[in-house]
Each structure stands twice: as structure tokens, then as C-alpha cells.
Amino acid sequence: MTGILLRLGSRDVLAPDSREQVAAHARIAPDSVIEIGDLAKRAFEKDTRALAEMFARDREYVIGCSRPRAAQALLDYAGVDVRALRIIWLPLPFDREALQGGYGMPWFPVIDRARCSGCGVCADYCLFAVYAVERALPPGQKIRVVKPQYCKVGCPACARLCPTGALIFPFCHEPALNGEIPDPQPRSTEDAFAALGDDPMRVLAERQNRQRLIDPSKFEHAEQDRITFSGVL
Numbered sequence: 001m002t003g004i005l006l007r008l009g010s011r012d013v014l015a016p017d018s019r020e021q022v023a024a025h026a027r028i029a030p031d032s033v034i035e036i037g038d039l040a041k042r043a044f045e046k047d048t049r050a051l052a053e054m055f056a057r058d059r060e061y062v063i064g065c066s067r068p069r070a071a072q073a074l075l076d077y078a079g080v081d082v083r084a085l086r087i088i089w090l091p092l093p094f095d096r097e098a099l100q101g102g103y104g105m106p107w108f109p110v111i112d113r114a115r116c117s118g119c120g121v122c123a124d125y126c127l128f129a130v131y132a133v134e135r136a137l138p139p140g141q142k143i144r145v146v147k148p149q150y151c152k153v154g155c156p157a158c159a160r161l162c163p164t165g166a167l168i169f170p171f172c173h174e175p176a177l178n179g180e181i182p183d184p185q186p187r188s189t190e191d192a193f194a195a196l197g198d199d200p201m202r203v204l205a206e207r208q209n210r211q212r213l214i215d216p217s218k219f220e221h222a223e224q225d226r227i228t229f230s231g232v233l
């Protein structure tokens, strides 16, 4: 059994006795607990070799961290197949106020694969091509975060819209969005959209959707008429 103390990032401030808590659950000495820091930064920068080696050394782990859903989604994003391992997740007390002062970096979404239905609302809504859709894959694998660097800091609009609560921003101060709530309640897309109010992303997305609804063949027809009748009057 390997014991890991995992920090999501610099704003992830854990209780001082966290190492001892992990050691007790893994039944190992506190000195043997391995620390992983800045998980989000490693995942964002694809600095994942050390992570891959760490998770190749054993089949059973106790992982202590502030928000296990966020940690799982970040590890998934970093290419660690957490479902193939036997992991006991230990939620540890953390300092909520450390999340309040500004936005934690790197700021980008990760996906709770067990909850994602593959509906595509997030990919349709985001105007910045953060997501890609792989239609041939099973529902929970369809959506991928491909351009995390394009995500707008402080705009978790797609996570508010996700009907299953599958999108996580690990450094958002809202428990509903940062992976703190283990079992978020489903929400209707209409309600979530209404709750966004005058969010600029919503206004832009509505404009984009309206354009999608216009039949492109009508534009072609109009253009043809313009050419045909130009100079007639």
C-alpha cells in the first residue's frame, strides 16, 4: 500500500497533520508518505512522467487530498488511469479562505468522467475552443479538454451549465464547481442558462447559436440574387 499526500496547487492549503492522517490510513510510517504538489500545474503543462512512474509502482493507494473528485479528474487529464487502480480516497480538511482571494492558477476545466453524459453542452457553449468532441467514443469519454490555455480565468460558465455537474474548476471557491461536493445534483440546462443572467459569455453564446440557426443556403441564395441583379437598377 502506497500513501500519497496530494496537493492540487498553491491555493490548496491542507491541515498540518495531513501526512499523519494519510500514514494512519495506509498503515505506514509518516516518513514513507509520498507528497505530490501542484498537481494542476503538472497536468496543465503535461509534466506527467513522474506521475506515471508513481502510479506504476503499486496497485493500491491511499490518497489524501482536499477534494478527491477534483484530484481524480486532474489525474485523468494527466493520463493516469485511476479506474485501473485500487485507491482509497481520503478527503482532508483544507483552508477554504485560501481559495477566496482571486483565482487560483492554472485555471481550466477538468471532467469527472463518471458523471459526464457526453451531451456536448460545454463544447457548444464555450466560444474559445477549449473543448473538442470525439463522437466515436463512449459518452463519458467523448468530451476532451484540448486547449486549456484558452480558458478565460474566472469564467466557469460551462461548469454552471453542465447538467450533471461533471465539470470541475479545482481552484474555484464555489463548492459546487471545485469538486468539493461528492455527489452534485443534476440540473436542467434551462435553469442553469437562466441562472447565468447577463453573463457576457451567455450573450455571446446566444448570438452564436442564433447564427447557427440561420440556414446557410439562404445566404447563398441572397448572394446569388445580389450578383444577378447588380447593376439592374
Ligand code: SF4
Binding pocket: 111, 115, 116, 117, 118, 119, 120, 121, 122, 123, 143, 161, 162, 163, 164, 165, 166, 167
Ligand atoms: S456539459 Fe457536462 S455532461 Fe455534458 S458533455 Fe460537458 S462535461 Fe459532459
Ligand code: SF4
Binding pocket: 109, 125, 126, 127, 128, 130, 150, 151, 152, 155, 156, 157, 158, 159, 201
Ligand atoms: S470557463 Fe468559460 S472560457 Fe473556460 S472552458 Fe468554460 S466556457 Fe470556455
